[in-house]
Amino acid sequence: MKVETTDILGKWKEYTLVNEQGMSVSVINFGGIITEMLVPNRNGKLENVVIGFKNYADYETNPNYFGALIGRVAGRIQGGEFVLNGKTYSLDHNDGDNHLHGGASGFHQVIWNVDPFQTSDTVGLKLTHKSLDGDGGYPGNLDVTVTYILNNDNQFTIDYAATSDQVTPITLTNHSYFNLSGDLKNTIHHHHITIDSEEIVKLDEKLIPTGKLMNVFNTSFDFRESRSLREGFNDKSEQNTVAGNGYDHYFIFNKKKENAVTVSDEKSGRLLMIKTDQPGMVMYTSNMLEDGMELKEGFSEKYLGVCFETQASPASLHYPGFPSVILKAGEQYKKQTVFSFSIVR
Template identity: 65%
Template sequence: MNIDKRDINGKWNEYTLTNQHGMSVSVLDFGGIITKIMVPDRNGNIENVVVGYKDYSEYQQNPNYFGAIIGRVAGRIQGAAFELNGETYHLAANNGENHLHGGPEGFHQIIWQVTPFEKDAEVGLELKHTSVDGEAGYPGNVDITVTYTLTNDNQLVLAYEAKSDQTTPITLTNHAYFNLSGDLKHTIKDHYVTLNSSKFVELDEELIPTGKILNVEGTSFDFRGGRVLGDGFNDHFEQNKIADSGYDHYFIFDQTNEYSATVLDPESGRVMTVTTNEPGMVMYTSNSLGEELELAERSSCKYLGVCLETQASPASLHHQGFPSVVLKAGETYQKETVFSFMVED
């Protein structure tokens, strides 16, 4: 097990965690950004399975949120406002008239305090930040700890903890774009995904939840038995069309299986499972990713990565029946998501 630290442009630090099987995860203190995850394919070739910039200075803006911690609230908040305990709070509108991923100065834009740690069978990083009352328009002083742990079982564990002195919305996630082909050799069109979800959230033209929860049965959103992502890269189903011929939707987990999600790249043999105590996740298939970005291995393009953003639903701030994002004063927010990597023969 090993932890390396290197200076980036005299401004940031990048930490690389390596286990005894050669798997490694690289993380910036800026935004808690995962820059690389190196894992073997079925032939033992160790390659990167996340999307990242070639020039690290590009992370300063990072409009696609590559690899970053997202907060206070992951996702879109309708009208950049919400009501809580009879009071209306106004947030920055950075996605049309709506608030997206904590606003323009969200957790993806801060330098986290990082403490590395090493144990017998794991290495990791503890990232801390205090979000002050009124930051981005949210109430309460919130102490946040995000822990990245790499185990010798080729698991990356993301643990989130937060406490606030006022009741406030919070749901944290990581915005890594996964591509199991290795070094971005192919798009994710043929990635075979299984989701433990029979319901998803309907979106309007602005990608804001309408308040309706739809059944996946008979649609390209039914991943319960597994299907390739390319099934949804078309305009045949209205909800795929709204998401620019892809997916950008919240799936509510059925909570009956060991894994909430499984992703397989048949060519490389890489398999990634997702296990979480979150009630659901947004699956985003990089539908709006253009061709102008210079990434670590190639130029960017549509469908180059899939984000599996485990979280509660910000739609709960405006509609009944959605997993709540509200953390009460004095209570502890504790969530965990485990990404496990293996290969299929």
């Protein structure tokens, strides 16, 4: 096991975690961005299973948040504001009238402090950042630690921790776009997904959570048993259509299964299982991904990757009954998501 370090563009560093199976995860200190993840297929061939730019300079704008750490609040905040203890806080409006993924200067745009480490059976990176009171409009000085860990069982773990000196909203996630075909050989139409969820949050035409829940029974959002993503792309129901003919919805987990999500690609033989203590996730199937951006393997196109943004729900800032994003002063925010790669049996 090892950690390799490379200078990027004369101003960033890329760290590559490598285990004894050959699996590797590459991360740059800018935005904590995962740029590449090499995972074996059923024949043992190592290929990249996430979307990344060919030219690192493109990460400076990165409008699709490829691989990035997202905060302080992942997702859309309606109207770019919220009320906390009777006070209204105005945030950056970077998605029309709304606030998206921490704003234009969110955690995906900061240089993180990175400390590599190694144990007997893991390699990892400890990323830290101090977000000052008022950053992006958010209250409180927030100390954030995100730890990336790779072990020899091809498990990649992300641990999130934070404390604030004032009550503040926070829900962190990683915005990697997965494609298990390897080196972006195919779109994600044939990926089969299972999600331990019976309810999603309905969206309006601007992709803002409405505050209403929808039961997934007898819809293309019912992933309690494995189904292909293609079915949702072709479904003309209202919720698939508002999301751009696909998925960009918050799934509330039942917490009945050990793995909240499983993903498989029959052709490559890759299987991804996701375990988390988060209350739900946004599954986004790159419905809005424009054509023609130069990537490590070819060019971008619609449905090229799928994000599993494990998190609480920013809808809780405006509607009751949703998983909360509020962190009290002096308390610790602590969450974990584990991505386990193996082969379809």
